[in-house]
Amino acid sequence: MAQTSLNILAVAGSLHRDxxxxxxxxxxxxxxxxxxxxxxxxDFEKEPLALYNPDTAHELPGYAxxxxxxxxADVIVLGxxxxxxxVSGAMKNFLDHFWHEFGASCSRQSWLRxxxxxx
Numbered sequence: 001m002a003q004t005s006l007n008i009l010a011v012a013g014s015l016h017r018d019x020x021x022x023x024x025x026x027x028x029x030x031x032x033x034x035x036x037x038x039x040x041x042x043d044f045e046k047e048p049l050a051l052y053n054p055d056t057a058h059e060l061p062g063y064a065x066x067x068x069x070x071x072x073a074d075v076i077v078l079g080x081x082x083x084x085x086x087v088s089g090a091m092k093n094f095l096d097h098f099w100h101e102f103g104a105s106c107s108r109q110s111w112l113r114x115x116x117x118x119x
Contacts, residue, residue: 006032007072008037009040009042009069009073010032010040011025011042011044011078011094013078013087013088014044014079014080015090021079022045028077029041042066042094044090044094049090051093052093052096067098070098070101071101078091
C-alpha cells in the first residue's frame, strides 16, 4: 500500500514584515516538504483575513477557499508571536473564524509560539 503524504497548513500569525514567527514557519514548512509532506503556508501579511463577524464571515470573498484549505489539512501548525502573554490578534482572528475546527476533540493542531528578546 502506498503511503500518503500529510497535508499540512502552516499559519504565520504575525503581520510584522520582519517577523521571527514567519521565518520559523517558513523554515518548518521547508523541512516538512523535504520529508515529503504537502505544506500550504497561510501568511496573513500576504493574505489578510477580515475581522471576524459571525453575521457575515461565511459570505466574504475568498472565505470558501480558505475554509477548504483548513478542512484539507491533516495537521495545522499555528505560529504566533507572544503578545502580552497571549497569541497575536491575527491568530486570534483566525481562530475566531475557524473555532469549530479547533474544538476540544480536535487532534490535528500544533502550536509554535515565538518570543523575540528586547532590542
